[in-house]
Amino acid sequence: LRRNPGEVEFHQAVREVFESLGPVLRKNPQYVEAAVLERICEPERQIIFRVPWVDDTGRVRINRGFRVEYNSALGPFKGGLRFHPSVYLGIVKFLGFEQIFKNALTGLPIGGGKGGSDFDPRGRSDGEVMRFCQSFMTELYRHIGEYTDVPAGDIGVGAREVGYLFGQYKRITNRYESGVLTGKGLTWGGSLVRREATGYGAVLFAQSMLGTQAESLDGRRVSVSGSGNVAIYAAEKAQQLGGRVITFSDSSGYVVDEAGIDLDLLKEVKEVERGRVSDYVDRRPGARLVSEGSIWDVPTDVALPCATQNELTEADAKQLVANGVRAVAEGANMPTTPEAVSLLRDAGVLFGPGKAANAGGVATSALEMQQNASRDSWSFEYTESRLAEIMTGIHDSCLATAEEYEAPGDYVVGANVAGFTKVADAMIAFGVI
Numbered sequence: 001l002r003r004n005p006g007e008v009e010f011h012q013a014v015r016e017v018f019e020s021l022g023p024v025l026r027k028n029p030q031y032v033e034a035a036v037l038e039r040i041c042e043p044e045r046q047i048i049f050r051v052p053w054v055d056d057t058g059r060v061r062i063n064r065g066f067r068v069e070y071n072s073a074l075g076p077f078k079g080g081l082r083f084h085p086s087v088y089l090g091i092v093k094f095l096g097f098e099q100i101f102k103n104a105l106t107g108l109p110i111g112g113g114k115g116g117s118d119f120d121p122r123g124r125s126d127g128e129v130m131r132f133c134q135s136f137m138t139e140l141y142r143h144i145g146e147y148t149d150v151p152a153g154d155i156g157v158g159a160r161e162v163g164y165l166f167g168q169y170k171r172i173t174n175r176y177e178s179g180v181l182t183g184k185g186l187t188w189g190g191s192l193v194r195r196e197a198t199g200y201g202a203v204l205f206a207q208s209m210l211g212t213q214a215e216s217l218d219g220r221r222v223s224v225s226g227s228g229n230v231a232i233y234a235a236e237k238a239q240q241l242g243g244r245v246i247t248f249s250d251s252s253g254y255v256v257d258e259a260g261i262d263l264d265l266l267k268e269v270k271e272v273e274r275g276r277v278s279d280y281v282d283r284r285p286g287a288r289l290v291s292e293g294s295i296w297d298v299p300t301d302v303a304l305p306c307a308t309q310n311e312l313t314e315a316d317a318k319q320l321v322a323n324g325v326r327a328v329a330e331g332a333n334m335p336t337t338p339e340a341v342s343l344l345r346d347a348g349v350l351f352g353p354g355k356a357a358n359a360g361g362v363a364t365s366a367l368e369m370q371q372n373a374s375r376d377s378w379s380f381e382y383t384e385s386r387l388a389e390i391m392t393g394i395h396d397s398c399l400a401t402a403e404e405y406e407a408p409g410d411y412v413v414g415a416n417v418a419g420f421t422k423v424a425d426a427m428i429a430f431g432v433i
């Protein structure tokens with residue numbers, strides 16, 4: 001705490017992992033002797049930089065850019081960039097720290113990192129976003145590369161931003177290095193299924209958890225929060241598996257659509273028009289926008305928080321349990337507060353933590369890197385089958401690890417321990433570095 005003052009989200013993420021590790025350290029004293037815990041908390045490298053750009057009125061603006069290269073024991077640093085006004089070092093470090101274990105769980109050769117800026121793309125013109133991205137990359141390019149550090153999208157960074165970033169990287173370096181960024185457009189090195197992967201993966205994870213109780217999503221009420229990349233494709237896969245998705249949200253409120261949401265309309269509003277959830281309600285009879293209270297008050301069987309950190313509180317968890325929720329799978333990173341996680345686990349609700357449940361996105365990014373390295377592009381069906389295989393693998397490895405460490409059915413312990421041991425073993429193999 002003293003080394004990292006004020007970084008509350010980072011402290012929360014570290015505590016959550018460390019709370020699972022007691023039995024692992026007792027069984028593996030070599031981790032303690034080699035100071036793996038102390039080393040794993042300290043990023044290998046942190047870069048903080050000025051991002052100057054000019055807005056449409058000609059005014060000079062300054063934002064702060066970050067890249068935290070957290071751990072490269074298993075492969076090049078890998079993790080998204082977040083553009084949101086709330087971004088500061090504590091958020092980037094929490095996300096980077098989580099990313100180490102998530103990436104290990106995928107079984108693919110990727111280390112952990114994260115970055116971003118306090119830039120707010122909402123309400124900015126295309127030209128402003130482009131100039132910002134170009135300025136951001138003008139510093140970032142010297143730190144990244146196919147074998148070094150491979151950024152991608154996150155909140156506020158989608159295909160448009162990745163395009164501007166990649167264009168500037170290509171221009172500065174004079175290299176068409178496809179593997180330097182993932183989440184690219186399909187005509188210039190992107191992978192089919194990457195857009196869908198995080199949301200699809202989270203729902204597949206929920207389906208696997210329900211499967212352990214001989215249940216499924218079919219005919220279930222499903223609540224999704226957020227209305228961005230993860231939320232939209234979580235809703236799509238939940239519908240494909242027979243669920244009735246009844247909610248989504250943005251920072252202005254949440255929508256309840258008891259008939260089951262109209263996904264085409266939602267995509268039109270969010271992906272094409274870059275509109276707000278109120279634009280959906282204006283065009284959808286029967287849907288209502290609620291701007292007070294919590295989305296988790298709406299009775300549901302399966303809850304998929306897909307917006308942002310700490311959006312599902314203890315009071316929300318209480319309400320979900322009172323309403324008979326069966327499963328919660330985190331599409332977002334750390335959306336459930338620690339108190340809410342304890343309450344859900346104590347109530348016997350199936351709980352899939354983000355580092356396992358939302359790992360489908362980064363896993364498919366690693367598949368994008370494989371395609372780039374082999375100058376190939378795979379079909380949607382093949383890529384989706386790889387994603388499904390990876391999600392089943394993550395689910396089963398969490399379950400088996402939880403069992404091994406005497407916490408049967410506890411996916412939090414399973415994910416933390418399975419991810420940690422893989423990274424720790426590699427760090428020990430490399431000596432003290």
Ligand code: NDP
Nearest residue numbers: 154155156198226227228229230250251307308332333361
């Ligand atoms: P997007 O920017 O596409 O969407 C974010 C959504 O969450 C928007 O609807 C946004 O609403 C809402 N939101 C953001 N902050 C808040 C807030 N403070 N209160 C209420 N709503 C909020 O981001 P993604 O869908 O890509 O990311 C969502 C989450 O999933 C994040 O936690 C991210 O780290 C995680 N994730 C994403 C992956 C990916 O592949 N994209 C991979 C793994 C995890 P508004 O527009 O009003 O801000």
